[in-house]
Amino acid sequence: MHKLFVHPLPVRVWHWINALGFVVMIATGIQIRYIGLIDLVSFKPAVEVHNAVGFVLIANFFGWFLFYLFSDKIRVYLPELSPAKHFAASFRQLKFYGYGIFKGQPNPHHVSVYHKFNALQSMTYQIVMLLLVPIQCFTGVLLWDVERFQSAITLAGGLRVVDTVHVLVFIFFAGFIFIHPYLASLGHTWSAHFKAMITGYEEVEDE
Amino acid sequence: MSTSRKILVVDDDPVVGKSFDRVLSGKGYAVITAQNGEEALHKLANENYDAVFTDIKMPGMSGIEVAQKIKAAKPWLPVVIVTGYSTDAYRAAAEAAGVSGFLQKPLSPEMIAGSAEKAMHEADATPAPAATMPQLAEAADVTAAGDAQPASRAKNIALFLAAPFIGLVYVMAMPFVAAGMLAWFAAKALAAKVPADVKKFAMLIGGPLLGLGFILALPLVGIGALGYYAVKSARKE
Numbered sequence: 304m305h306k307l308f309v310h311p312l313p314v315r316v317w318h319w320i321n322a323l324g325f326v327v328m329i330a331t332g333i334q335i336r337y338i339g340l341i342d343l344v345s346f347k348p349a350v351e352v353h354n355a356v357g358f359v360l361i362a363n364f365f366g367w368f369l370f371y372l373f374s375d376k377i378r379v380y381l382p383e384l385s386p387a388k389h390f391a392a393s394f395r396q397l398k399f400y401g402y403g404i405f406k407g408q409p410n411p412h413h414v415s416v417y418h419k420f421n422a423l424q425s426m427t428y429q430i431v432m433l434l435l436v437p438i439q440c441f442t443g444v445l446l447w448d449v450e451r452f453q454s455a456i457t458l459a460g461g462l463r464v465v466d467t468v469h470v471l472v473f474i475f476f477a478g479f480i481f482i483h484p485y486l487a488s489l490g491h492t493w494s495a496h497f498k499a500m501i502t503g504y505e506e507v508e509d510e
Numbered sequence: 511m512s513t514s515r516k517i518l519v520v521d522d523d524p525v526v527g528k529s530f531d532r533v534l535s536g537k538g539y540a541v542i543t544a545q546n547g548e549e550a551l552h553k554l555a556n557e558n559y560d561a562v563f564t565d566i567k568m569p570g571m572s573g574i575e576v577a578q579k580i581k582a583a584k585p586w587l588p589v590v591i592v593t594g595y596s597t598d599a600y601r602a603a604a605e606a607a608g609v610s611g612f613l614q615k616p617l618s619p620e621m622i623a624g625s626a627e628k629a630m631h632e633a634d635a636t637p638a639p640a641a642t643m644p645q646l647a648e649a650a651d652v653t654a655a656g657d658a659q660p661a662s663r664a665k666n667i668a669l670f671l672a673a674p675f676i677g678l679v680y681v682m683a684m685p686f687v688a689a690g691m692l693a694w695f696a697a698k699a700l701a702a703k704v705p706a707d708v709k710k711f712a713m714l715i716g717g718p719l720l721g722l723g724f725i726l727a728l729p730l731v732g733i734g735a736l737g738y739y740a741v742k743s744a745r746k747e
Contacts, residue, residue: 372667381669382676389680390687420609434674 306504309419311376318500319366322362328353329477336470354447361440367432378417380429392422404489414505424486431479435472442469516540516557517632520550520564520576520593526592526617533622547571551579554587561588561629563613566600574600588629592617637693674706 310318331353333339334343343349369379383389395411403411412421420428442465445452449462459465487496493505517539519527527543534541542559544550546568554562562580566573577589591604596657601612610632613625701709 371670377666380673381666382673384669384676386680386683390684393680393684394688394691410722426680427674429677430681432674433671434678 305507307414307416307507308503309414309416309505310500311370311374312503313366313370313498314376315503317363320363321360321367324356324363325476325480327356328360329473329480331356332473333477336473339343345489356449357440357443361444364436364440376417379419380425380432382429383422383425389422389426393426396421396423400489409508414507419505435475438468439472439476442466442472515544516559517626517629518542518544518550518553518559518562520544520547520562520566520573521592522546522565522569526565526615528620529617529619530626533619534626537623537626539626547573547576547579550576554580554584558588560633561590561593561610561626563590563625563629565590566593566604574603574607577604579611581608586633588632590625590629 330343331349333341334349335346335353338346344352371380383392392412397496399408399411403409410421412418442459445456445459445465446469449456456462487500488494490496490499491508495506512647515538517530517534519530519541521527521543522545524543525544527541531541531543542553542557544553547564547570550562550564553559562576562577566571571579573593577591580587580589585608588610589608590611590613591600591609592613592615593600604612610629613621664683704712
């Protein structure tokens with residue numbers, strides 16, 4: 304087992320701000336969307352906290368985006384252009400998650416500095432970080448001030464469309480927030496990946 | 511001499527690798543070539559070699575850098591510099607990196623054979639410990655990124671921005687690929703069991719359907735090919 308520096312400081316800072324922010328956004332989002340069903344706080348403070356944390360997360364996203372855009376770590380998020388390689392690696396990984404992991408088989412993905420994600424993670428994070436998060440930020444800003452962004456809302460298909468998209472992505476993220484820690488606990492010990500996201504060093508098995 | 515002795519020759523000129531192969535393959539060595547430092551580091555990360563012979567001036571990483579990275583990750587591995595223009599500065603840098611020797615071009619068969627034998631003696635004197643490949647893989651990884659040219663940076667940014675859409679295509683294609691794989695494995699399993707007349711009947715039904723599939727796919731393949739050649743010719747211009 305040797306240590307590999309995989310998560311630079313900006314990524315770790317972004318990650319933990321994002322994690323905390325997502326929990327707050329999901330909690331306040333549920334409160335705003337399903338008022339009456341859940342009454343943790345009253346409506347107005349929920350909206351105010353949701354808006355404030357939303358802007359923090361937008362700034363945080365831009366920090367993440369610029370870091371990857373202008374550093375050599377951009378390679379972490381580059382797609383696999385060979386479908387054959389991508390699907391072969393994806394099914395190998397699925398087989399591991401569905402079967403191999405319960406049999407104590409080794410993870411078919413070997414982490415390296417520029418390949419920290421396996422094929423499934425890579426595909427998921429590309430969609431989440433470069434499509435769903437921007438969509439959520441954009442629709443969130445439109446919903447933050449409906450009057451000011453009336454023309455943009457109309458262009459996007461109306462308030463109902465913008466709201467539906469925002470809620471659907473919110474449902475996806477709410478699911479993601481449960482799946483993500485579970486998958487993060489599948490390292491060689493349950494806490495290995497959590498520690499790595501604090502120290503920056505992943506413990507990688509020697510080949 | 512055992513046939514398991516493996517030598518990696520790193521040179522952008524393929525003639526050098528061929529010379530080594532011609533001289534050494536008859537003497538029980540396996541000669542593997544790499545055309546640049548990055549390729550060499552990847553090969554070293556994935557396989558064990560007994561010695562490395564590297565040119566100094568190559569596109570991308572220089573031979574001195576290759577030697578430094580190899581020595582940092584595998585200090586026991588003999589590295590010999592092969593060069594046509596050895597300056598004092600190069601020699602000093604290479605010696606500081608811990609190379610085993612220099613071979614001055616033009617190379618004679620005697621020089622190649624003698625140098626390989628010397629390197630093997632050194633390799634035998636300092637055996638390799640286990641589990642070092644990941645470190646070299648990291649070195650190759652880091653180097654590849656560090657050497658990124660502006661053109662590849664622009665390409666990386668374009669790919670970075672295109673990544674979610676490629677990811678979406680993969681997500682949408684995944685159930686079909688999975689279904690196709692299942693059908694393929696099922697067909698293979700069935701083919702091993704079903705009698706010949708059932709196979710004939712299946713071919714009778716499946717043949718026309720397959721043909722229809724080809725006909726339907728043809729325009730798409732044609733459009734794809736046209737697009738591919740259009741992009742290719744646009745790039746050339």
